[in-house]
Amino acid sequence: MTTSLADVASSGATLRAFLHGLPGVDRVGADQRAAMLGTRSIKTTAKAQAIDLAISMVDLTTLEGADTPGKVRALCAKARHPGEGAPRVAAVCVYPDLVHVAAGALAGSGVKVASVATAFPSGRSSLEVKVSETKLAVAAGADEIDMVIDRGAFLAGDHLKVYEEIAAVKAACGDAHLKVILETGELATYDNVRRASWLAMLAGGDFIKTSTGKVSPAATLPVTLIMLEAVRDFRDATGRQVGVKPAGGIRTTKDAIKNLVLVNETAGDDWLSPDWFRLGASSLLNDLLMQRQKLATGRYAGPDYFTLD
Ligand SMILES: O=C[C@H](O)COP(=O)(O)O
Numbered sequence: 001m002t003t004s005l006a007d008v009a010s011s012g013a014t015l016r017a018f019l020h021g022l023p024g025v026d027r028v029g030a031d032q033r034a035a036m037l038g039t040r041s042i043k044t045t046a047k048a049q050a051i052d053l054a055i056s057m058v059d060l061t062t063l064e065g066a067d068t069p070g071k072v073r074a075l076c077a078k079a080r081h082p083g084e085g086a087p088r089v090a091a092v093c094v095y096p097d098l099v100h101v102a103a104g105a106l107a108g109s110g111v112k113v114a115s116v117a118t119a120f121p122s123g124r125s126s127l128e129v130k131v132s133e134t135k136l137a138v139a140a141g142a143d144e145i146d147m148v149i150d151r152g153a154f155l156a157g158d159h160l161k162v163y164e165e166i167a168a169v170k171a172a173c174g175d176a177h178l179k180v181i182l183e184t185g186e187l188a189t190y191d192n193v194r195r196a197s198w199l200a201m202l203a204g205g206d207f208i209k210t211s212t213g214k215v216s217p218a219a220t221l222p223v224t225l226i227m228l229e230a231v232r233d234f235r236d237a238t239g240r241q242v243g244v245k246p247a248g249g250i251r252t253t254k255d256a257i258k259n260l261v262l263v264n265e266t267a268g269d270d271w272l273s274p275d276w277f278r279l280g281a282s283s284l285l286n287d288l289l290m291q292r293q294k295l296a297t298g299r300y301a302g303p304d305y306f307t308l309d
Contacts, residue, residue: 004018005202005237005238006172006260009051009160009163009164009202009203011160012158012159012271014159015159015160015163016159016160017199018198019195019199022194025189025193025194025226025309026189027190030190030297031222031223033225034063034220034222036219037221037225037262037266038148038261040258040261041255042257042261047295048295048296050257050260051256051288051291051295052086052256052257052292053260053283054055054256054259054260054279054288055082055087055089055285055288055289055292056088056089057089057273057274057278057279058089058278058288059089059090059091059092059247059278059279059280060078060079060089060091060092060093060285061092061093061213061247061280061281061282062075062092062094062282062301063093063094063095063116063120063212063213067094067098069098069101072094072101072102072105073096073105075092075109076092076102076105076106077105078305079091079092079106079111080106080111081233082289086195086292088110089184089285090111090112091111091113091143091144091278092106092111092112092114093116093146094113095116095293096115096116096133096136096137096140097143099113099137099140099141099142103141104141108128112143112144113139113143113144113214114142114143114144114145114179115137115144116146116147116212117130117133117137117142117145117146117147118130118147118148118169119133119148120148120181120212121148121183121212121215123147123148123149123150123151123152123297125219127164127168130147130168130169131168131169131172134169134172134173135172138172138173138174138176142176143176143177144176144178144179145173145177145178146181146209147166147179147180148181148183148212149162149165149166149180149199150162150184151187151189152207153165154192154196155186155187155188155192160224162196162199162203163199163203166178166180166199166200166209167204170203170204170205178204178206178207179205179206179208179278180200180203180209181210181212181247182197182208182210182211183211183215184196184217185211185212185215185216185217185218190222190223190226192216193225193227194229194230194278197226198230198234201230201231201240201242205242206242206243207242207244207245207278208230208243208244208245209245209278210227210246210247211246211247211249211280212248212250213247213248213249213250213282214248214278215248216249217249218247218248218249219246219248219249219250220246221258221259221262222261224259225262225266227244227268228244228262228266228267229267231243231267231271232266232267234250241271242277243275243276243277244276244277244278245278245279245280246259246280247278247279247280250281250284251281251284251287252284252287253287253288253290254274255284256284257276259279260272260277263277277303282299
């Protein structure tokens with residue numbers, strides 16, 4: 001497989017043949033394995049460590065039409081200091097026009113600025129606009145770009161168009177890291193999730209991300225499992241490690257811990273770090289902080305104790 005991968009996108013036909021030559025996903029098996037791993041219990045000390053690890057992996061997100069500079073600044077303050085003794089989060093994720101606000105508020109903190117781009121969430125715009133939006137976001141201070149793939153082209157079988165678009169956006173990123181959102185809730189089958197994962201990695205994505213958070217279903221465990229298998233197999237085949245970011249609908253500490261168990265059991269502990277695994281979420285952080293408080297003191301402080309997202 002290693003030698004052929006270099007030429008796999010030399011034409012639409014070779015790319016299609018490669019993606020359709022990937023082993024099919026056993027849907028029942030994937031659902032059952034994800035459900036089984038999701039029931040694993042964790043002891044108290046391990047749980048405290050898991051909560052802090054999950055906090056350090058959060059891409060704290062606000063992607064609303066009504067977002068304001070003030071809201072972004074408040075989110076950034078929380079990202080830097082989520083709670084007493086708690087680690088900072090991995091990144092704050094915003095729309096491109098608010099990147100400069102986040103960049104100013106996060107300067108020197110180690111928290112990354114992530115910007116959605118490429119006509120998020122639909123992805124319906126020209127490549128020229130998508131590349132330009134990416135460059136502007138990076139120039140404004142984005143360390144990471146969360147692009148959406150063209151699901152229409154993917155579902156129409158035009159894999160090469162999707163590949164070339166990802167490669168062009170990656171080039172526009174410069175030093176910024178590229179997360180490629182597959183929007184798995186629109187891909188119809190688990191086989192397509194596996195194909196889109198490989199396509200995004202072959203085209204140069206640094207991370208593959210499940211969802212925009214605007215389409216349901218978003219980050220389900222079986223889909224994350226399939227993507228974790230893909231990054232594991234891709235590293236075996238190429239030597240290059242790619243990260244995974246489930247996003248959308250992850251709201252509770254239980255959800256976060258299920259994801260960490262999945263990472264450990266599927267891709268392995270090389271992925272158990274914010275460099276390689278993120279949780280994209282707008283409201284998960286409060287629950288992680290509440291559960292953290294509960295473990296430390298034996299009682300809940302209640303949601304009012306923490307600033308609202
Ligand atoms: O990338 C992250 C998602 O947009 C957040 O989705 P959520 O609001 O369901 O947590």
